[in-house]
Amino acid sequence: MTTIISISGLSKTYEGGHQALKQINLDIKRGEILALLGPNGAGKTTLISIICGLVSPTNGHVTVDGFDIIDDFRQTRSRIGLVPQELTLAAFDTVWNTLCFSRGLFGKKPDPAYLEKLLKDLSLYDKRNSELRTLSGGMKRRVLIAKALSHQPQILFLDEPTAGVDVELRKDMWQIVHRLRESGVTIILTTHYIEEAEEIADRVGIMHGGELLLVEGKHILMQKLGQKKLIIELKEPIQHLPESMLSYALELSPDGQQLTYTYDTQSNSTGITALLQAMHGAGLSMKDLNTTQSSLQDIFVNLVRAR
């Protein structure tokens, strides 16, 4: 995959002195879905805003498809569509008019056939003559996506696309994102929701305090940093761990019925065999066994705590 957006040494310090971004380096690949994950104030929106031309960088460079975002802003911006976090729409416009406006702003000649198809794809066609103030929150979100796609961009930024929307609509939005990717659009989204990144992203970037802590393929990330837990249900409850098993990182549940063993999937030896042998030696009998993989949520919390 070739690089479509290249960010190097990007920093942003706002007038009040707040450093929103610290030396960000990132290459975004053509056609991928990249999720930027992080808490409020991590710098996700600032990063997007700089690439889209809404905020000026303090230091560093960004290129989009080989063009510099400042020197060649016409080239870069014409390739980008932005869906902002807030439902910012002119209340008295109709869906159709606002789409025509967006397309024209990006220098494209009117193309009613394309806009009609876009509205149909986003299940908005029936509402094309409705005023925006009459639409539900979910529909407004779709209108924002339609506006961002009205000029047929190669890259789509979605800033918190499912913030404050219900579960059904969120899944609906994920489907839209998948369909867009299939059509060749590179998608960068910011989110608070780990499950969102886990569900739809190819790669995940974790941001915290203006820094990009890591960027990794979703599956590699979970493999690399993921820990597994082996949960052992005991036949008979125990009060204390037998001495022969104290060397294992085991947790005994308060009712003495369950042992939890945490191990690293990447290490050469997980220690499971030795643990089971030690249990046998100590005379403990098992009722059941279960393993769980840590989620992105756990990885994220661990990374952020480590800072």
Place this chain on the structure above:
Amino acid sequence: MNIQAIKVIYKYEMLRTWNTLFQSIASPVLSTALYFIVFGSAIGSRIEAIEGVPYGSFIVPGLMMLSLLTQSVSNASFGIFFPKFTGTVYEVMSAPISFYEILIGYVGAAATKSLIIGLIILLTAGFFVDLQIAHPVWMVTFLILTCISFSLFGFIIGLWATNFEKLQIVPLLVITPLVFLGGTFYSVSMLPPMWQTITLFNPVLYLVSGFRWSFFEVSDVNVGISLSVILLFLSLCSALVWWMFKTGYRLKQ
């Protein structure tokens, strides 16, 4: 140049005018018609002609200026302030369009709207008083220059304003008093000498005077000075807008 973007901004702003027709056009025309009835027909019929021009006709250029200035400022300021206020300005700012193209779209639409209002007022005036235009080309020149300059000024106010109160302050507390005290309803020569001198510091006087000259060849100050003042004002506004765009003032962090 992104001509398409200029076109859509211009069309969008003009559409706003048609959608709010009463507020945008009927309201200023009605209030000016009332001025003509009260000052032109009722009171004006009892006031002597000023420098050979009947009072009803004499106030026509001033009343046109009154509407042009207030409308240009409020149209242009609202045009850019509202997207800023609602947040929809993000779209304009992230589009492949330069600040100057944004300016042409917004200021062009505001100036066009003011021009239309000015011409409608001129037609309305024709129903109440006898009109003559001695220098039509100069009349149109002053009209266009005023519309553009004050729309530019309005755009600056729209960028500067952070709330609706600020948006209203300049048109209400600065423009309207300056227009009323700038010879709209009288000739400066009718004032006591000290007030004549003070009035010379009012830039609107030069606009009204120049505009009136194009109608009746009667003016308080030399028409060349009037033209220079409006060109100076246009240059100052252009310089300020250039600085605002260069620094991203209130638009870009």
